[in-house]
Amino acid sequence: MRKAIAAGAVAAMVMTLVCGSPIQNVWAAADTKTETKTELNDSGILIAYYSATGNTKSAAEMIAKETGGELLELQPVKEYTDADLNYNDDSSRVCQEYADESLRDVELKEDTVENWEDIQTVYIGYPKMEYSL
Numbered sequence: 001m002r003k004a005i006a007a008g009a010v011a012a013m014v015m016t017l018v019c020g021s022p023i024q025n026v027w028a029a030a031d032t033k034t035e036t037k038t039e040l041n042d043s044g045i046l047i048a049y050y051s052a053t054g055n056t057k058s059a060a061e062m063i064a065k066e067t068g069g070e071l072l073e074l075q076p077v078k079e080y081t082d083a084d085l086n087y088n089d090d091s092s093r094v095c096q097e098y099a100d101e102s103l104r105d106v107e108l109k110e111d112t113v114e115n116w117e118d119i120q121t122v123y124i125g126y127p128k129m130e131y132s133l
Contacts, residue, residue, distance in 0.1 A: 044118055045069030049125035050076075052085050056125045063123055070113075077107040 047069045051057035057073070064071050084093035097103045113119065 043068040043070065044120035045123070046072060046113060046119050046121070047123045047125065048072040048074060049123075050074040050127065051125075052080060052127045056127055060123070060125050063125075067121075067123075069121070069123065072110070072113060074111065075109045077109055 045067045047060045047064050047067075049056050049060040049071070051060070051073070060071055060073075063069065080093060083089070086092040087094060089095065097106075
C-alpha cells in the first residue's frame with residue numbers, strides 16, 4: 001500500500017514539474033464520442049495525456065514504465081500547429097480556448113478505453129499554459 005501511495009506521489013510530482021499545475025484547465029473534453037478504443041493491460045492503471053511538444057509524453061512514459069500502466073495519448077482530430085500553440089498571441093487557438101470555455105470541446109481521434117470498469121487508477125497529464133509578460 002505504501003509503495004502505491006509513494007508511486008502516486010512521485011507521479012503527481014513529475015507531472016506537476018514537467019507538465020504544470022494539476023488544476024489547469026484541460027482542453028480536450030471527456031464527453032467527445034469516437035469509435036476508436038484502446039485496450040487496457042492487466043495493471044488497472046491508465047495514463048491519459050496530451051502532449052503539445054513532447055514533454056508531457058516523456059513524463060507519461062516514465063510513469064507507465066514505473067507503474068506498468070497503459071498509455072492513452074489524447075490526440076485532437078484537428079492537430080495543433082506551432083501558431084495554434086503560441087501562448088503569447090491572444091488570437092492563437094490555445095489562447096482562444098483558454099478564454100472561451102465553449103471552444104474547449106475538442107474532438108479527439110480516440111477517447112474510449114476497453115474494460116474501463118477494470119481501471120483503478122488514472123493519471124492525467126497535459127501541458128502547462130504560460131504567458132510571457
